[in-house]
Amino acid sequence: MRTLKYAILGLLNKKDMTGYDIAKEFKYELFKFWHARHSQIYPELKRLAEEGFVTYDIKISGDILEKKLYSITEKGQKELLIWLHKDENISQTPKDVFRLRMYFSNNLDLESRIHLLENQKVQHKEKLDILKKTAEQYSEIPDHNTDRFGDFIVLEGAIMRQESVIKWLDKCIGYCKKAQKEEKKNK
């Protein structure tokens, strides 16, 4: 499917970047729906250059440090547009290790379950807070023809997903606490 190819083309379509910049974008922007590391990015950039979808200029930073500033070619832009138009089937639900654990949670005592659930909740709340802080920069819906539109809707999606996860964790915690009370009553 070569998703990384299109992620990179999309980013370079906004502006010229180095491999390092692209890695940073993944870390600080695209993390809302994906993550790729530099060890994947550099080889893919090399390949895209060989295929003629991108080119690069070598720039000198400071005295001797060379960096490759990549830009998208016309061929690359065409390729990106074709991909953007593609209908796709929704993918298999991705692996969620915590839910696997909960699936088998009848093997744990209630206290352990609550502990695990609360721990997840704290972490998901932290992530939600970061997303919400990012969202503050948007006082209104950005124009649909700007970069910011895509960023905005994806950010909203990430927030909604995060809130839904937290709601689910709360529900599970509720079930466990209720069962705990009943257990105590029966003693």
Add this chain to the structure above:
Amino acid sequence: MRTLKYAILGLLNKKDMTGYDIAKEFKYELFKFWHARHSQIYPELKRLAEEGFVTYDIKISGDILEKKLYSITEKGQKELLIWLHKDENISQTPKDVFRLRMYFSNNLDLESRIHLLENQKVQHKEKLDILKKTAEQYSEIPDHNTDRFGDFIVLEGAIMRQESVIKWLDKCIGYCKKAQKEEKKNK
């Protein structure tokens, strides 16, 4: 991390199964949070047997068809329990190709965006319907010490996630339609 190892141990802890049965569980039960195919399962079962976490008996089905009925060993059960208790950090948000497309959607006209969004919505709704039909078997919250408890909470989580995705898609469709109206007005 060897998540597949623990998924298999968890399943075998419920009851004895063949590799084929385990593949079916993935397809019809665990799909709510994961999917693994038989080409991963068979080698893993072999490895688990070598490591002493599972054993198997060869059963004859019909006249000659051999099947391996696997069961968990005591060692396997211990291993599973240790894993179940583990706190874990929430994982990187998994890859979502559609959101990547939407991230770059300013390169698409509004009509195309709406088309893509509606297509996703139909598919996610179908998935939601299947989940909801499965949920009908639960008239009340199952006892927390039974297998059904884990199944139940994970099912609820899957439904909530699905509903949240659909809500997001609707929101995006709303933005696009609003922009479309404004475009027409300005003509």
Add this chain to the structure above:
DNA sequence: CGAAGCATGTAAAACGTTACATGATTGG
């Protein structure tokens, strides 16, 4: 001067998908 960050790569291992390969059983 030292730490944090900039910058680029490769290698090995782990994980996952698709394709190849084969054959038996069950139920209509």
Add this chain to the structure above:
DNA sequence: CCAATCATGTAACGTTTTACATGCTTCG
């Protein structure tokens, strides 16, 4: 008898993570 499903495996390929490897620049 035929189709769907049961049943087990391997091989090749693609994706992702972790580790290895190196060195420069900027700012306090």
